[in-house]
Amino acid sequence: MPGLENDLRELLHRHEVRADRIDELWQEVVKAHSSPGRHYHTLQHLEDLHAQLAEVRSALQDPDAVLLAIAYHDFIYRVSRKDNEERSAEVMRERMLPLGLPRPMVERAAEHIRATQRHEASADPDTDLFTDADLSILGSSRERYKLYTQQVRREYRRYPDLLYKPGRRKVLAHFLAMPHIFKTAHFRDRFEEQARLDLDAELKGAF
Structure with missing residues (x-):
């Protein structure tokens, strides 16, 4: 099982989400990132991002929030729109909050996602690591x-x-x-x- 899928399943299981609901959520992520118009913003991009951030996991204040951000930061991706990040953050919130995941963690993940619109410096060191990892393809x-x-x-x-x-x-x-x-x-x-x-x-x- 790929690293991101395994870690996301473990996170949701830890918060007592039903196994069938975990399956549904993962398949939704897979479907969103497998649409015909995607060539870079695919599951492979998520796995690459997950691998980059695994190297700095010990430096993350809230690895679970970062994990949610990895899975959902490109959930909505339409090249003609300028609100993909905000819409992706909202999808993540709509999926996670009803499951009982801690609101501070979910809201922090949402901020990580929104930050990928501009990739600017943040007061949150986890956000900086997350957005840097998102840009690592440039190097x-x-x-x-x-x-x-x-x-x-x-x-x-x-x-x-x-x-x-x-x-x-x-x-x-x-x-x-x-x-x-x-x-x-x-x-x-x-x-x-x-x-x-x-x-x-x-x-x-x-x-």
Whole structure:
């Protein structure tokens, strides 16, 4: 059983959620991330994020809240909308609160999810680790980064290059203008240098 699924099931079981309801919730996550329009924002992205955050689990104040955020942060993903993060956070709240999970944990998870809209520094150190992990793809190997750009382009295929490329360049320039792309020492040390190389290469049209 993949790591995310196993950990999410364990979390819900710990809070005495019925096994059949756990099955329903997991299948809902699977379905949401397996729709035809998704190429990067898939279950594999969730597993990658889960693996990145497993490395810093001991530094997390509330690993359970982060786990919920991993599972639901891209639950709603429509490239034409600007409220995907807020809607994803609401789905998570609507699923978890009726099950009796602690409200502070659920609300903290919702804040983690909302933070992925801008990936800005937060007063919550768990949020910073979570959003840094979400950006870790930017610091992957050149081949993996190239594949990522292709996957994202396919998700935006409804938009012609005339519209897509200027918007993409704006995003790349925004990240490169930051003093630091990654907010935490762990992710900065591991990914900052390569992320800047990857972003600069894409901005210059290397692929």
